[in-house]
Amino acid sequence: MGKTIAEKIFDAHHVDTPSGDIHVIKLDAVFCHEITTPVAINDLVSRGKDRVFDAGKIKAVIDHVTPAKDSKTAEQGKLIREWTRRQNIKDFFDIGRNGVCHALFPEKGFVRPGYTVIMGDSHTCTHGAFGAFAAGVGTTDLEVGILKGVCAFHYPQTIKITVTGELQKGVYAKDVILSIIGKLGVNGATNKVIEFTGPVVDRMNMEERMTLCNMAVEAGGTSGICYPDMITVEYLWDFIKGDYPSKEDALKDFKKWQSDSDAVYDEEITHDVSGLKPLTTVGYKPDQLKSIEDMGNTKVDQVYIGSCTNGRIEDLRAAAEVLKGKKISDDVRGVLSPATPGVYKQALKEGLIDIFMEAGFCVTNPTCGACLGMSNGVLASGEVCASTTNRNFNGRMGKGGMIHLMSPACAAATALTGYITSEDKIQ
Amino acid sequence: MKNFNGEILFLDRADINTDEIIPAKYLTEITKEALKPYLLEDLKLETFDPKKDIEGKKAILTKQNFGCGSSREHAPWALEMNDINVVIAVNFARIFKQNMFNNGMLAVELDEKTIQDLFNTFQGKKTDLITKFEKGIFIFESEDQRMEVPFTITDFDRSLITAGGWVEYADLHY
Numbered sequence A: 001m002g003k004t005i006a007e008k009i010f011d012a013h014h015v016d017t018p019s020g021d022i023h024v025i026k027l028d029a030v031f032c033h034e035i036t037t038p039v040a041i042n043d044l045v046s047r048g049k050d051r052v053f054d055a056g057k058i059k060a061v062i063d064h065v066t067p068a069k070d071s072k073t074a075e076q077g078k079l080i081r082e083w084t085r086r087q088n089i090k091d092f093f094d095i096g097r098n099g100v101c102h103a104l105f106p107e108k109g110f111v112r113p114g115y116t117v118i119m120g121d122s123h124t125c126t127h128g129a130f131g132a133f134a135a136g137v138g139t140t141d142l143e144v145g146i147l148k149g150v151c152a153f154h155y156p157q158t159i160k161i162t163v164t165g166e167l168q169k170g171v172y173a174k175d176v177i178l179s180i181i182g183k184l185g186v187n188g189a190t191n192k193v194i195e196f197t198g199p200v201v202d203r204m205n206m207e208e209r210m211t212l213c214n215m216a217v218e219a220g221g222t223s224g225i226c227y228p229d230m231i232t233v234e235y236l237w238d239f240i241k242g243d244y245p246s247k248e249d250a251l252k253d254f255k256k257w258q259s260d261s262d263a264v265y266d267e268e269i270t271h272d273v274s275g276l277k278p279l280t281t282v283g284y285k286p287d288q289l290k291s292i293e294d295m296g297n298t299k300v301d302q303v304y305i306g307s308c309t310n311g312r313i314e315d316l317r318a319a320a321e322v323l324k325g326k327k328i329s330d331d332v333r334g335v336l337s338p339a340t341p342g343v344y345k346q347a348l349k350e351g352l353i354d355i356f357m358e359a360g361f362c363v364t365n366p367t368c369g370a371c372l373g374m375s376n377g378v379l380a381s382g383e384v385c386a387s388t389t390n391r392n393f394n395g396r397m398g399k400g401g402m403i404h405l406m407s408p409a410c411a412a413a414t415a416l417t418g419y420i421t422s423e424d425k426i427q
Numbered sequence B: 001m002k003n004f005n006g007e008i009l010f011l012d013r014a015d016i017n018t019d020e021i022i023p024a025k026y027l028t029e030i031t032k033e034a035l036k037p038y039l040l041e042d043l044k045l046e047t048f049d050p051k052k053d054i055e056g057k058k059a060i061l062t063k064q065n066f067g068c069g070s071s072r073e074h075a076p077w078a079l080e081m082n083d084i085n086v087v088i089a090v091n092f093a094r095i096f097k098q099n100m101f102n103n104g105m106l107a108v109e110l111d112e113k114t115i116q117d118l119f120n121t122f123q124g125k126k127t128d129l130i131t132k133f134e135k136g137i138f139i140f141e142s143e144d145q146r147m148e149v150p151f152t153i154t155d156f157d158r159s160l161i162t163a164g165g166w167v168e169y170a171d172l173h174y
């Protein structure tokens, strides 16, 4: 009987089966940020276990609130900063070099096909784009990951989604994943891995695959996952060229992380995206969707472009393409947060930041900020935001605010008109 | 092993979410102790007053889907810091339940009818829970009533409790 990619990764990392289908697996990377890690650090200290399993496999960043906005967030930053020094964790990204974790760590080449990754953050599933098993965990799981380099999971069950057809112009990876969440529902993949495959995924670049995997958790999924291919090799090449004589050799090695044709799935779905139109969410759950063209005159107060879902260079390019030479509506506040310093610098080089600023956007430093209603664009009650983020939960970007999730191109179009608009309506 | 005995807090409602157990605004706290005063601060339940009703309680009896919503581990911590180490419900949200055992705390599911019987018999009376962990038996006791209810948990969850949580268990085994 064949195996799925997630099963192969689990079997290659197996440490123990303490009971039933619970598998304890060895971790290749443990990621940390300043919101969920400090309590784990304090707890380790109070237990007299202030150690780490392998300082080289732990990567840390301050990203959720940066620069610190008050004394409490300053303390969180201080705690993780001092801990990385004390534990000799070299890959720590502090202000000036920091950015949104799930955009920054891939950019640094920290995730490879076949890896197991955990983080105290639900969108850790993003890293599955590289053919890794990557899952968000609670703080105690994170604490054990830091201390022992292991984590316990149910042996993975997988939903395979084969994405077929041709995407129409103006329809993006964001629309694809929203439509999949609409099909599965917010609990449809609970306790399961979602495998994204098929010709549409094969054609996607790494940024798009990350957008896809990023929102697996919004359908309840433990991890999203894509098969590694030549596009994965190209993206990682600078980091792996010492390990392989050629790209073909790397590809050959990566290919072992692919589901077998006779693998057994919990569910198999074919998802044709040929007729897909640009989508947005309505209400407070990401599976409540509408075509943008059916939104009528929905006015917005703010447009937010950024986050681990859509704050990468491809996203800024798509939005800038719509904004070029135009001004946003007087009634709209436009906020752009490039996800990492790398994205920011590239956007500067390509003249994209100019376009955003000429259009009237405020450009912030790389941070999560407004995505979780912490800083840099919190909503007031009754306000409406068109956002490229991943969660439209009640109060997520500010108490009493309403969020409509959408692609960067539609967010840009919306900023121009002041009401929810798809890119094709802009001349 | 933590303490699983003492007076019961009755929360007669389903779907109590982690925002009600500990509101998001306290997530910037960096110690578990700091969460103590805010437990169940935003709970939507008539006649419940967090300032009066939590004091002295050691266990919670509630209905379906306790701990749904965000995965924040602050929820079991806020309970733990109030010395409430056991929650009995019809069922739990997955991550909340795992977080409880990871902290060496007990999250036990009893069938709907039993839970309803317990509410009918004991709600409104001062009721103590006595946990016979090894035998898998809860004893509910008020001045005039006594009920014995068997419970089961998985072997893994049992070893997490005995070890005092996932950190101690993992440090011992791996």
Ligand code: SF4
Residues within 6 Å of the ligand: A064, A100, A101, A102, A121, A123, A307, A308, A309, A367, A368, A369, A371, A372, A389, A390
């Ligand atoms: S950008 Fe938003 S969703 Fe992504 S890690 Fe930051 S807070 Fe979480």
